[in-house]
Amino acid sequence: MSREVLMAAAMEVVDTNGAGAFSMRALGGFLDCDPTAMYRHFATKNALLDALVDSVVRDGVADLPESDDPRADIRANFRQLRRSLLAHPTLAPLVLRRPPGVGAYWERSDHAVAQLHRAGMDPADAANVYQTLLFYTLGHTLSEARQLARAVEKEGAGARGGPVAQVRPPAELHPDLSDVAPHLREDNEAQFLAGLDLILRDLPR
Amino acid sequence: MSREVLMAAAMEVVDTNGAGAFSMRALGGFLDCDPTAMYRHFATKNALLDALVDSVVRDGVADLPESDDPRADIRANFRQLRRSLLAHPTLAPLVLRRPPGVGAYWERSDHAVAQLHRAGMDPADAANVYQTLLFYTLGHTLSEARQLARAVEKEGAGARGGPVAQVRPPAELHPDLSDVAPHLREDNEAQFLAGLDLILRDLPR
DNA sequence: ACCTGAACACCGTTCAAGT
DNA sequence: ACCTGAACACCGTTCAAGT
Numbered sequence: 001m002s003r004e005v006l007m008a009a010a011m012e013v014v015d016t017n018g019a020g021a022f023s024m025r026a027l028g029g030f031l032d033c034d035p036t037a038m039y040r041h042f043a044t045k046n047a048l049l050d051a052l053v054d055s056v057v058r059d060g061v062a063d064l065p066e067s068d069d070p071r072a073d074i075r076a077n078f079r080q081l082r083r084s085l086l087a088h089p090t091l092a093p094l095v096l097r098r099p100p101g102v103g104a105y106w107e108r109s110d111h112a113v114a115q116l117h118r119a120g121m122d123p124a125d126a127a128n129v130y131q132t133l134l135f136y137t138l139g140h141t142l143s144e145a146r147q148l149a150r151a152v153e154k155e156g157a158g159a160r161g162g163p164v165a166q167v168r169p170p171a172e173l174h175p176d177l178s179d180v181a182p183h184l185r186e187d188n189e190a191q192f193l194a195g196l197d198l199i200l201r202d203l204p205r
Numbered sequence: 206m207s208r209e210v211l212m213a214a215a216m217e218v219v220d221t222n223g224a225g226a227f228s229m230r231a232l233g234g235f236l237d238c239d240p241t242a243m244y245r246h247f248a249t250k251n252a253l254l255d256a257l258v259d260s261v262v263r264d265g266v267a268d269l270p271e272s273d274d275p276r277a278d279i280r281a282n283f284r285q286l287r288r289s290l291l292a293h294p295t296l297a298p299l300v301l302r303r304p305p306g307v308g309a310y311w312e313r314s315d316h317a318v319a320q321l322h323r324a325g326m327d328p329a330d331a332a333n334v335y336q337t338l339l340f341y342t343l344g345h346t347l348s349e350a351r352q353l354a355r356a357v358e359k360e361g362a363g364a365r366g367g368p369v370a371q372v373r374p375p376a377e378l379h380p381d382l383s384d385v386a387p388h389l390r391e392d393n394e395a396q397f398l399a400g401l402d403l404i405l406r407d408l409p410r
Numbered sequence: 411a412c413c414t415g416a417a418c419a420c421c422g423t424t425c426a427a428g429t
Numbered sequence: 430a431c432c433t434g435a436a437c438a439c440c441g442t443t444c445a446a447g448t
Contacts, residue, residue, distance in 0.1 A: 023421065034433050036423075045422065096298055096351045101372035109372065110379035117381050127388035131370050132341060132400035139344030140336075146301045165336050167306035167314065174315035176322050183332035195337035199404060228440065239414050241442075250441065 001033070003041045011052055011088070018153045019049075019090040046097075053094050054104035059084040061107040070115040071203050075196055077112050078133055082141045082192060089152055089161075092145035100134060109134075119203050132199050140164065140192050164188050206238070208246045216257055216293070223358045224254075224295040251302070258299050259309035264289040266312040275320040276408050280401055282317050283338055287346045287397060294357055294366075297350035305339060314339075324408050337404050345369065345397050369393050 006027075013030050014022045024045055028035035042048040060080050065073050085092040098104060112133065116126040144164040151159035163186050171178040185191040211232075218235050219227050229250055233240035247253040265285050270278050290297040303309060317338065321331040349369040356364035368391050376383040390396035 024423085025421075036425095036434075037432060039423075040431075093298065093301055096347055099352060100348055100370055103374075105372075106374045106379050106382065110374065110382040113385045114381035117384070123385050124388045127385045127390075128396075128399045128403055130385060131345075131389060131396060132403050134370075135344030135348060135400065136337060136341040137344065138348065139340030139342065142301055142347070143305055143340060143343065147304060165305055165339075167310075169308075169311045169315065174311050176319035177311065177315040179322070180318045180328050180332045180335065183329045184336060185332075191333075191336060194333045195340065198333055198337050201406070229442085230440075241415075241444095242413060244442075245412075 001031070001037070001041075006031070006038060006041055007048070007051060007055065010048055011055075011091075014052065014091050015088055016157050018149065019094065020153070022049075049091075049094055050097060052088075052091060053098055054102070056084050056088055056091065057081070057095065057098065057104040058107070059087075061111070064108070064111045066111075066115075070119040071200055073115045074112055074133070074200065075193065077108060077115075078137045078196055079189075079193065081108065081137055082144075082189075085141045086145055086148060089145040089148035092149070093142055095138065095142070100138075116203070121203065129199065129203075133196065136195055136199060137192075140195065144188050144192075163191075165191065206236070206242070206246075211236070211243060211246055212253070212256060212260065215253055216260075216296075219257065219296050220293055221362050223354065224299065225358070227254075254296075254299055255302060257293075257296060258303055259307070261289050261293055261296065262286070262300065262303065262309040263312070264292075266316070269313070269316045271316075271320075275324040276405055278320045279317055279338070279405065280398065282313060282320075283342045283401055284394075284398065286313065286342055287349075287394075290346045291350055291353065294350040294353035297354070298347055300343065300347070305343075321408070326408065334404065334408075338401065341400055341404060342397075345400065349393050349397075368396075370396065 009031050010022070010027055013027055017026065024035040024038055027038060031037075038048065042051065064080070065076050067073055085095065100109075109130065113126055113130050116129055117123075121129065144161065147161035147164060148159070151161045163184065165184045167177060167181045167184060169177050169181070185194070214236050215227070215232055218232055222231065229240040229243055232243060236242075243253065247256065269285070270281050272278055290300065305314075314335065318331055318335050321334055322328075326334065349366070352366035352369060353364070356366045368389065370389045372382060372386045372389060374382050374386070390399070
């Protein structure tokens with residue numbers, strides 16, 4: 001049994017039953033082998049999960065565009081990170097286990113920073129814009145993933161979650177929030193992109 | 206045994222041993238009572254953890270300033286959310302279990318949105334700026350908390366973590382990222398505030 | 411009315427034993 | 430060289446039994 005088929009099987013178990021229900025015993029059952037056989041390839045269950053997370057973070061980086069529009073290329077980068085994470089909603093929160101400076105982020109980070117540079121931004125500003133984009137994307141996407149994950153765990157794989165930032169406070173107590181609530185978009189992707197554009201608002205050129 | 210002392214004890218166990226080591230049996234041992242006694246007050250271990258998380262999210266909202274500088278007040282709001290979460294680094298990632306529209310966020314959200322309104326921003330823009338600030342803060346703070354938590358689990362309570370976005374890629378492979386890496390601040394709070402200011406950059410007035 | 415603790419159905423991981 | 434499976438030290442939660 002190769003490391004690759006083991007990871008593929010683990011991802012399948014995670015996606016169908018949820019990361020919470022993933023266990024070495026469950027994986028052993030899925031692969032018809034002893035639960036302890038996996039320790040040949042991964043020192044620990046967490047090491048296996050880290051490898052799965054890294055593969056998701058790296059997913060699709062080879063296809064990132066380098067057009068003549070740096071802003072569009074950056075948008076594509078983070079939009080695709082969001083989509084890769086949402087493809088595995090119960091696994092997504094585990095990205096926090098991987099520091100954002102780890103190898104799995106390098107290509108993606110280099111692409112984003114290169115576009116900021118190309119748009120004429122100096123390194124200090126580029127660093128700030130980059131970190132803001134990254135952490136905003138993680139915060140938004142992980143919040144969305146948790147809601148999706150709840151739906152998956154209840155209704156099984158392929159369920160749809162609701163809007164990520166829906167707020168229904170009592171209007172008497174929280175008037176300002178109530179005014180704004182209707183503008184928190186139903187469409188999570190549109191809301192997400194609006195935040196990216198806000199951060200990229202005055203990108204040079 | 207009241208619900209309050211139970212939560213206080215649970216928080217103490219979480220902070221000293223890490224949320225990963227928290228269990229009903231550990232809490233029972235700490236309180237010198239049967240591990241199943243807690244089920245009188247909380248239906249489930251997760252319900253107990255959710256209550257802890259809500260108390261952290263609500264922490265300090267009563268003290269949020271309303272000065273004559275809306276931008277400073279908003280900064281104070283999210284800076285304080287960051288600090289409350291970092292005070293319990295191993296618990297912090299569990300905020301993702303609470304949708305950001307839940308009651309624990311209401312006062313805090315209302316305060317932030319009120320300041321945006323006060324600064325002359327229309328509701329649609331305020332909604333976008335608010336959600337961007339919130340998810341950026343969550344992403345940045347949870348990433349930082351994870352590193353702190355790793356240090357706590359290794360060295361015990363009170364340990365210090367390193368910079369949240371430290372990146373050391375091989376310069377030949379990732380030249381742009383390497384240019385920018387030195388500008389990713391050592392000081393996590395300064396880096397965090399720089400991102401807030403970026404998002405709030407052209408707040409009216 | 412409240413607490414107890416045995417019991418059930420699980421965990422991750424180790425390691426001696428097999429092939 | 431690789432897999433197996435018994436065993437260890439844990440889990441969350443339920444429920445009959447105690448007080």
